[in-house]
Amino acid sequence: MMAPLLDVQGLEISLRTGDAARPLVHDLSFRIEAGEALCLVGESGSGKSVTALALMGLLDPKKLRPTAGRAMFEGQDLLALPPDRMRALRGHRIAMVFQEPMSALNPVQRIGDQIAETIREHRGTSARDAESQAVDLLDLVQVPDAKRRAREYPHQLSGGMRQRVMIAMAVALRPALLIADEPTTALDVTIQAQVLSLIDDLRRELGTAVLLITHDLGVVAEIADRVLVLYAGRAVEQAPVATLFDAPEHPYTAALIQSIRHLQNFAEGDRLIEIPGGMPAPGRWVEGCAFAERCAYALPDCATRLPDFRRRAPEHFAACWRTPPFGGAGK
Amino acid sequence: MLGYVAVRLLSAIPVLGIVAVFVFFLLTMIPGDPAQVIAGDFASPEQVQQIRAALQLDRPLAERFVAWALRLASGDFGKSLFSGIPVAQLVGQRIEPTLMLATMTVCIAVAIAVPLGLVAAYKPGGWVARASMTVAVLGFSLPVFIVAYLLVYPFALGLRWFPVQGYVPLSQGLWACLHSLTLPALALSLLYIALIARVTRAAVLEVLREDYVRTAHAKGLAERRVLVRHVLRNAAVPVVTVVGIGFAALLGGVVVTETIFSIPGLGRLTADSILRRDYPVVQALILLFSTVYVVVNLGVDLIYAAIDPRIRY
Numbered sequence: 266m267m268a269p270l271l272d273v274q275g276l277e278i279s280l281r282t283g284d285a286a287r288p289l290v291h292d293l294s295f296r297i298e299a300g301e302a303l304c305l306v307g308e309s310g311s312g313k314s315v316t317a318l319a320l321m322g323l324l325d326p327k328k329l330r331p332t333a334g335r336a337m338f339e340g341q342d343l344l345a346l347p348p349d350r351m352r353a354l355r356g357h358r359i360a361m362v363f364q365e366p367m368s369a370l371n372p373v374q375r376i377g378d379q380i381a382e383t384i385r386e387h388r389g390t391s392a393r394d395a396e397s398q399a400v401d402l403l404d405l406v407q408v409p410d411a412k413r414r415a416r417e418y419p420h421q422l423s424g425g426m427r428q429r430v431m432i433a434m435a436v437a438l439r440p441a442l443l444i445a446d447e448p449t450t451a452l453d454v455t456i457q458a459q460v461l462s463l464i465d466d467l468r469r470e471l472g473t474a475v476l477l478i479t480h481d482l483g484v485v486a487e488i489a490d491r492v493l494v495l496y497a498g499r500a501v502e503q504a505p506v507a508t509l510f511d512a513p514e515h516p517y518t519a520a521l522i523q524s525i526r527h528l529q530n531f532a533e534g535d536r537l538i539e540i541p542g543g544m545p546a547p548g549r550w551v552e553g554c555a556f557a558e559r560c561a562y563a564l565p566d567c568a569t570r571l572p573d574f575r576r577r578a579p580e581h582f583a584a585c586w587r588t589p590p591f592g593g594a595g596k
Numbered sequence: 597m598l599g600y601v602a603v604r605l606l607s608a609i610p611v612l613g614i615v616a617v618f619v620f621f622l623l624t625m626i627p628g629d630p631a632q633v634i635a636g637d638f639a640s641p642e643q644v645q646q647i648r649a650a651l652q653l654d655r656p657l658a659e660r661f662v663a664w665a666l667r668l669a670s671g672d673f674g675k676s677l678f679s680g681i682p683v684a685q686l687v688g689q690r691i692e693p694t695l696m697l698a699t700m701t702v703c704i705a706v707a708i709a710v711p712l713g714l715v716a717a718y719k720p721g722g723w724v725a726r727a728s729m730t731v732a733v734l735g736f737s738l739p740v741f742i743v744a745y746l747l748v749y750p751f752a753l754g755l756r757w758f759p760v761q762g763y764v765p766l767s768q769g770l771w772a773c774l775h776s777l778t779l780p781a782l783a784l785s786l787l788y789i790a791l792i793a794r795v796t797r798a799a800v801l802e803v804l805r806e807d808y809v810r811t812a813h814a815k816g817l818a819e820r821r822v823l824v825r826h827v828l829r830n831a832a833v834p835v836v837t838v839v840g841i842g843f844a845a846l847l848g849g850v851v852v853t854e855t856i857f858s859i860p861g862l863g864r865l866t867a868d869s870i871l872r873r874d875y876p877v878v879q880a881l882i883l884l885f886s887t888v889y890v891v892v893n894l895g896v897d898l899i900y901a902a903i904d905p906r907i908r909y
């Protein structure tokens with residue numbers, strides 16, 4: 266069997282506070298096969314973005330750094346790579362699209378130049394060739410009138426168009442892995458669907474694996490091959506998308522799915538905030554299962570004994586002492 | 597764009613008009629008999645009478661103003677009370693040294709301060725950050741005449757690389773001219789290095805937090821390219837502002853430096869004319885400085901638009 270494209274093992278990311286290091290992400294393991302779409306789901310503050318940034322080598326080292334684990338990508342450990350080797354991968358083999366298309370583009374550089382810059386940096390292409398490739402890429406991401414648009418500045422484009430530009434930039438060199446951190450959250454609802462299906466189309470067309478971070482289970486249902494659910498910096502469940510929706514093995518996942526089924530069948534923009542209570546802040550994470558205090562199925566010692574992330578079925582993992590059915594929502 | 601420049605220049609005319617009125621009434625604000633004051637305590641009655649005639653002080657104020665304004669409009673600034681030379685000629689001779697000195701000072705300051713501020717922001721706590729902090733403190737606290745002597749001793753008197761004093765006009769060659777201005781420009785630039793480095797550092801710190809800088813890193817760009825293409829360009833607006841104001845201030849002439857290095861510039865002319873109560877010259881200089889300020893401001897605004905495409909006129 267071939268090695269997966271990305272194999273993350275025991276990833277821990279810590280925040281430096283004074284001399285102490287406080288983990289924000291604990292013992293996270295997952296893999297992504299070539300061309301596959303993995304969705305990373307979890308509520309705000311669960312550690313999705315820091316995980317993505319750690320893989321990109323873009324954590325601010327003065328505050329955050331990976332303190333344990335490996336992330337093997339095409340035979341190299343992303344967490345241990347020297348900075349210039351990591352730089353050679355970024356934008357080339359692994360690329361990233363951010364949440365805020367409004368602020369993620371350089372306001373004083375023409376968008377064609379911003380795309381061409383990536384190509385020139387990694388390929389040493391001539392300015393003219395890179396320029397024309399940039400126009401082709403704008404075509405690829407369905408920016409109308411690409412030639413003219415390439416000469417415009419970000420403020421002349423709508424949010425949706427800017428996100429298309431970000432995507433064009435990210436796929437410029439046909440990366441093996443595209444990380445998209447809530448790429449549609451900042452967009453109008455009607456535009457969200459278009460941008461998502463663009464990402465999905467490109468994945469099929471270019472064979473790029475996608476790590477998609479989202480709040481939105483509607484997005485998950487549409488795009489994911491597999492889903493990884495994060496809660497308070499830990500993986501709580503991982504499964505193929507159909508399995509996850511049909512037979513969740515963790516009460517948190519079950520509650521999430523239920524909360525959106527309450528709203529009539531997957532309306533757009535469903536959010537994961539309908540479970541009563543809130544996720545504990547990183548400072549006061551409990552010894553045991555962090556979800557225990559909100560869990561309708563918690564046993565007395567759930568809060569003190571941490572459940573293993575155990576295999577429940579061939580492709581299905583969950584970290585819970587209990588087993589389904591989990592009928593009701595949270596407490 | 598061209599239309600904008602025209603509008604800006606036209607709208608400067610009323611401003612300059614107000615300055616001109618102010619400049620004219622400067623003379624009338626002197627308490628007592630202006631002719632007597634200008635002539636000084638030891639003047640003979642004939643001299644006082646001469647000045648009164650030259651300034652037409654015996655005519656009614658309104659009439660004098662109209663006559664003065666009309667002459668001004670035709671480019672006639674009158675004659676120096678001290679030397680009798682036409683004011684336009686007197687001032688005109690002094691523009692070149694000051695312009696050259698100001699330009700050279702600003703170029704030196706920008707060339708040193710911008711990289712200093714950039715690195716100080718990018719590597720806080722590093723040796724460049726500490727060095728630029730030291731330069732800033734020195735620049736703000738050392739008077740320019742001390743800096744001047746600190747430079748003159750080793751480089752002019754000791755090594756004899758540069759002349760101690762004097763200005764070589766452009767007509768004798770650009771290099772000779774720049775060479776003669778090196779020490780004064782260096783002495784002057786210390787304050788501007790301090791100022792521009794501080795502003796650059798603050799602006800860069802702000803830009804480094806922007807999302808698009810993270811995007812630039814995510815593209816795998818080399819550090820240097822991120823800093824120059826993405827950070828510096830976006831941090832440029834406040835830097836251009838201080839450089840512009842600094843340039844305008846330097847064009848106003850720098851009395852101390854011009855005196856120490858005996859450069860025949862506008863600063864010394866201004867100081868001398870004020871001491872000699874040579875009113876026509878002082879009036880012309882104030883008008884010139886106001887014009888310079890208006891033009892430099894316009895230049896700065898045009899540079900903004902060139903840097904940042906979101907700014908359109």
Ligand SMILES: Nc1ncnc2c1ncn2[C@@H]1O[C@H](COP(=O)(O)OP(=O)(O)OP(=O)(O)O)[C@@H](O)[C@H]1O
Pocket residue numbers: 280289307308309310311312313314315316325328329546547
């Ligand atoms: N630069 C930082 N400094 C300090 N704490 C941070 C920093 N970045 C993230 N954190 C903390 O790390 C935790 C995880 O943050 P992260 O941004 O990964 O969450 P997320 O899952 O992406 O949330 P969201 O859905 O809101 O984007 C949060 O508790 C957050 O407060």
Ligand SMILES: [Mg+2]
Pocket residue numbers: 313314315446
């Ligand atoms: Mg996030």
